[in-house]
Amino acid sequence: MMTVTSKNGLAKTKQLWQENIAAGLELLIVNLMPTKLETELQFLKLLAKTKINCQVTFAYPDSHHFRHGDGPLVKQTYLPLSQALKQNFDGVIVTGAPVEHLAFEQVDYWHDFCRLVAWAQATNTYALFECWASQAALKVQYGIEKTARKAKLFGIYQARIQAETNHFLKGFGSGGLLRMPQSRHTDLNLPPKLPKDLQLLASSNEVEAFLLATSDLKNLFITGHPEYATETLAGEYQRDVRLGKKISLPSNYYRQRQIVNSWQPTSVRLYTNWLQVIQKIG
Template sequence: MPICIPGDLPAQDVLSDENIFVMDAERALAQEIRPLEVGILNLMPNKIETEVQLLRLLSNTPLQINVDLIRIDSKAPKNTPEAHMRNFYHQFDEVAGKKYDGLIVTGAPLAKLAYEDVKYWDRMTEIMDWARRHVTSTLFLCWAAHAALYHFYGINRRLRQQKLFGVFNHQVEREHDPLMRGFDPVFFAPHSRYGEIPLADYRSVEELEVLASSAEAGAYAAASKDKRVVFVTGHPEYDPDTLAQEYFRDQKAGLNTAVPANYFPANDPSQCPLVTWRSHGSLLFTNWLNYYVYQATPYNLSDIA
């Protein structure tokens, strides 16, 4: 079954070229099923690129999904046309009365700011609290994962001197948790962040379970025991060349960013990257939609509490 998105959203052409089934709203109305309602709070500056990455992963499921793109404020993003934001994004206040089966909150390039110094932190905390009442399961990615851990459990990150940057191997810690179903015992995932939280801090919270971790990258996936809040500290959605683009952008800006680890063959940026994470990234989103959302959400969304 498809994801349902506006017919003229730029992601539709990209996904159609990849033979991914997408459906516009008019056709979706003819389907005699109750589709899942999923919101994406997109905090990344390049909205369109992130939309494509997430919609690609959400599409790999037999479930029909209606997607709302949500913005956190009305400020014009640097790398996305304002017309795109007006045409395809909802202000949070426009959807605050709605309930969702699932919500995805993306990362954000706010690595070195204290949370309280983020210009939209008050709105961010409002949305996080709203999600606990209005969403069956919320998936927080990268910066948003650390921000949610801080807000809900008082766990603060510390900043690394050098960015954790590259593709790292991880070990499944709870193989029978539905989110890890089908995972190999060892798998790879990209990271690009300065923030880190020691594994011991996760384990100190009775309500949390660490599902997968890495000796180099720390906790990768964790969840509350009721499955309503999920934290993923890496970027399973990244395209093959996303880390390369970031590396070359940093080099052009004169930043002393190291070559991303375990990414370029022979650590040589002139070579095409090795892609080792896409199957597990897709499986992570499929498992989240199936086991944490679809099989847990009520048929009547108004029953979410």
């Protein structure tokens, strides 16, 4: 039987999955989102849908200054990144973070993030970066910058597959399409010619790059949030309205005033492919 469990974190995972698990992949999740519990559950549920055995350890950057009340609890339940990097993991997932308004070097845990990227490159650890983390990792590895958007990219967007034979796109089919939640204020400033070991996997005219990967498959860069639950974008919209921010309803999210989760098949397929790459190559 497939199992996904968490060794630590805020979620009561024993109520969701078996306590005793078969041998599986050891994953580290560096959770940079302010909604720690919600984000934990999103990733654990997505990993469970892949039907691949996983054990998950959550970590936080040592240098991060918590601005939310759950800071002390996170420090009690998460591993400091400095300790996590002394252990062995098959894969690491780094979440998005609401720090797009800052230059990369102004983020309080920037040096921790750079250390994490260097650790993943130096070890046999496969890395998956999402949203801000994907932009930050591309900055560290290739010097690729980000640019501010005039309006927030917010909603469900569709991309066309650019590299059908890539392992990460197995099962999407010839000319396949993928859908993904996007929620960000910045775009990648990609050069006209990408570095030779970096490949664009999926893109659209509206969203530029959706997915990029290195040729050795050790790094997968996802510019959106495939882990988002059905109601997540609605919650973000309501939050921004309460804060008086200029925000439009999420695009391509509602049909006849009902939310339609059109991205879950993409998300499950993408994460399944990533885990299978680790199983076969790692």
